[in-house]
Amino acid sequence: MSSSVEQGSDSVEPTPTQTEASTGSMLTVTIGATVPTGFEHTAAEEVKEKIGVDAKISKDRGRIYFPVTSDELHQVHQLRSVDNLFVVVEEYDHYQFKESKDETLTELQELASKLPWTNALEIWKLNRGLKRKKHHRKGVNQTKAKPGSETGDVPAADTEHPVPPQAMSASEGEAKEDNTPDLEISEQDSQQAAPEAKIIKFRVTCNRAGDKHSFSSNEAARDFGGAVQEFFQWKADMTKFDIEVLLNIHNEEVVIGIALTEESLHRRNISHFGPTTLRSTLCYGMLRLCRPQISDIILDPMCGTGAIPLEGALEFNSSFYIAGDNNDMAVNRTVNNVCHIQKRRANKDSTPGLPIDTVRWDLCNLPLRTSSVDIIITDMPFGKRMGSRKKNWDLYPSCLREMARVCRPGSGKAVLLTQDKKCFAKAISKMGGLWRRMHTVWVNVGGLHAGVYLLKRTGATIGQTTEEVNEPQEVVNTQEDQTEDKDPSC
Template identity: 80%
Template sequence: MSSQGDEAAEQGPETVGSALSSSSAETDATSGDFITVTIGATVPTGFEHTAAEEIKEKIGVDARISKDRGRIYFPITTDKLFQVHLLRSVDNLFVVVEEYDHYQFKESKEETLMELQQLAAKLPWTNALEVWKLNGTLKKKKGHRKGGNGAKVKPNSEAGDAAIADTEDQDLSQAVSAAEGQKKAEETPDTETCTQDAEETSPGAKLIKFRVTCNRAGDKHSFSSNDAARDFGGAVQEFFQWKADMTKFDIEVLLNIHNEEVVIGIALTEESLHRRNISHFGPTTLRSTLCYGMLRLCKPQASDIILDPMCGTGAIPLEGAIEFNSSFYIAGDNNDMAVNRTVNNVCHIQKRRADKGSVSGLPIDTVQWDLCNLPIRTSSIDIIITDMPFGKRMGSRKKNWDLYPSCLREMARVCRPGSGKAVLLTQDKKCFSKAISRMGGLWRKQHTVWVNVGGLHAGVYLLKRTGAVFGQTPEDVYESRGPANTQGDDKDDKELS
C-alpha cells in the first residue's frame, strides 16, 4: 500500500548548505569522490545464490542474501551504478537508506506507528537521494539514446514530465540539503527560524511527488502494511515537504518489513528489469530473470546446441542467445501461435539491435513440431531447457500424466548420453517425479531449485543424461498411448514460455 498524506505540515526541516547542482553527482564520479552505498535487489525466489554469483562475477563484490526470500544486498560505489542496471538476474533495484536486523516493534499498534513516524526524521537520507538523482541522469541518457521514447518506459508518466525534469534538479537540491541539514536542525531549538528558512527557499518551485510502498511479512506485527505506509509516508511528507501521489510519483520510498528485519530504501527502477526481451506475450510468458537463472544452472559452453522443445514466446532461447551467445539455440512448439510469437520476438530484438548499429543476428532457429516426435537426430543435443505445462493455464493435470513420460523419453533420445543435461520447470511435481522414476535408466535428477512462479510453488529440476544407449533400457519398452493423448485434444495445451 502507498502513503496518502492529506496535509503538509506547517513546520519543515532547516535548509542549509549550498544546493546540489544538476551535475554534482556526475562531478563526484569524474573527480573520483565516490559515494559507497548499499543496493538492494529483488530476484526470482530460489535464485538468490545465482544472482549473488553474477554480482561477484560482473561487479566484483560479495552479495548478502536476505532472510526475506527473493532479496539480496550488495555494496557499490556510485561510479559502478550503471553496471547494476546491466545485471540479468535482478528484477527491481533500490538504494538502501537504512536497515535494521532486529527492530524491536512496540506491542501496541499506536506506539509502533508513532515510532515509525518519528523514524522518518532520523534516517540518513543524503547519500540515498544523491544516488537516486544520479540514477535519474543515467535513465535520461538511456531515454535519449532511444529517441526520447519515455512514454513506453513509464506508462503512468504525466504529460508534464518535461517540466518535472526541468525542475527536478532544483527540487532534489532542496531535498538533499534538507537531509544534510538534518543533524543541525535537530540541534537548533529555534524552530520558527527553521520554518521561515524552508518557506523562503525557492518559492514557487514544483514539489516532488512521492509515495511509500510497504512490503510486510510476518505474523507478529500489530499493524498492517497500509497502516505502516500511511503513517511513515505522512512523516516523510512532513519532513521533506513533498507531495504524496500514489500513481504519478517521482520518488518511491520502500518500507520492507520481514519479521524483525526492517529496510528503508528508495526505488531505482520504474518497472522490473525482467521486461527486456519480450514484445509479444503469451498466457504463460516466463520472466527473463527466471530464464537467466535456469540458463546459469546448466552452464552453457561455447558451441553447445541448446533445445527448448516447448518454447512458447521464446523467452528462454532469447535470453540465452543474448547472454550466452556462443551457444546455438533451437526453439520449437506444436502451437502455430506460439511459434509466431517467438519469431516476432526474435525479429523485435534484431531490429532493436540494428537500430543501435550493433550486430543484429541471433543464434536461434524456430521450428513448429510434434513434441513427442522431434525432427532432430538422436544424441545431437547438449542441453534441453524448457518450461513444462503446469496443467493450470495450459493443458491439464490429467493430460500431464501421458505427456510427461512421452516428452521425457523423446528428450532422452535427442540428448547426448553421458554429457547431456536438462533443466525443466514445472509446478506439477507429483506427475514429474513419477515420470522421472519411469525414466530411471535415461535420466538422473541432480539438483532442484524451488521457485515462485506467479504465486505457484514450482521446481526447476536439473537432470543429467545417463550413459545408457537409447533403445536399450527397460524404459524404452514403455509404449505411449498415442499422439492424440500425449499431445492433447487442443494444440495450445503445451504453449509455454
C-alpha cells in the first residue's frame, strides 16, 4: 500500500491524487470543484464533454474531482457549472481519526509537513500566471473582482514581488455545506525572509461535516494551519492573504487542497443584483436539463435579474430567449445586465449582440401566441423574499396554465425551480394532465431546500379534464409522481 504520509498502520489509507507525467515539466493533478448541490452529475457531464476526463462525485454533496494536466488548466476555468476550484494536495477516502481530540489534532499537525505539496504549488503558480496574462496586469497589486467581473477571471493579490519556490497558492471562497465560517489560524511572527523575497500571507479554511469528530472546525484549522506556517515560514493573515489552504473533512473523507479561485465563479454575468438573483452556475444546470436545440424559443416569464436567459444566451446561443417580469425594477435590472454583457463583449472585439428580448407583462396573461414557445425555464417565487405562500396557491395554477397555453403541445418542456413544494404539487395536479413530471433535482438555494422540476408538455388541450386524458398517460404520471418526487431530506 503506497502512501505519501507516514502514520500509524491503523490511521490512514491515502488515495493517490498526483503523479508526474512523462513529459518532464508536464504535471497531472486532481482538481476539485464545488458545484450547486444536486447538480453534481450535470457538472461531471460537462467535464467529460469539455475536458474529456471522467469526474468523481464526492460523498460530500456539492463537490466533484477530476484529473487534468498542467496544459489543460485554462480549460478548467471555462467550465460553466462550477462555483470554486482548488487543486488537491492529498485526499483520503477513509481517514481513521483518533478517539482523543488531542491525539487527532497532533496527527493533523504532523500531517502538514508530510504532504506532497510540490505539484499542487506548481499548479497554483501556473494558475496565477494565467490570471495575470488574462488581465494584462503583470506586477500589479490587485484586489478581489467586483460582482460584474469577467467570467472565471479573478485577479491575484499582492503580485508585485517574486514568490519563493516553496510558497505558492491562491484564494477560494469555498462553499460550506455545514454553514461553518471561514476558520482562520492565529497570526504568529514568521522567521526573517530573504531581503529580496516577499513574505507570503496565508490562511487555512476548514469545512467539516459529520457528528463523529472529537474536534471542531476551528480547532482543526488552527492546529493544522500552525503546522503549515511552521513548515513553509508563511505569515498568517485572515483577510489580505495570498494563499488559502483548504481542509475539507466529511465524515471519514479528508481532502487537503489549495484554492485556485478567489471569488465564486457564479457571479460572472450579473452586475445589477436583485433580492432573489440565481447563481449563474445553477442557471446553467437548469438549462442543461432541458437541452436547448438550435432555433428553440426559450421563455423566462419571471426573469428577475435575467440570470437564466443571460446564461443561456452566452452558452446556448443558437436559441432565442424572451425574458419578462411584472415588476418594473426587475425588468430594468435585466436590461442593465444585458447591456453590461454587451459592452463587455464589444470591448473584447466579440459580437456584442445577444439573442434576448426583455418585456414587462402580466405573467398570467402573456402577450405570446398559443403554442409558440419550445422551452420555459424560470425561478418561481418561494413566498419567502418575494411574494407569499398564501398568494402562491392562486399564482401557481394560473402560471402553469398560462405556461401550458404558450408551450408547444407534445414537444414543449419546462424547468421550474421552487421551494414551495406542496403548493407546486397541488397546482400540477389541477392542470388536467397538461404537464407531466419527468425528473426532479433537489438543490440548496440560499440555505433553502428546493426542487428543480423538469416537466413535459403533453398533447392535452387546455380545458380538457383529467378524465379525458388517455389512460396510459395517467398511469405513467402516477408512477413518476411516486418515484421522481421523493425528497431525500424529508
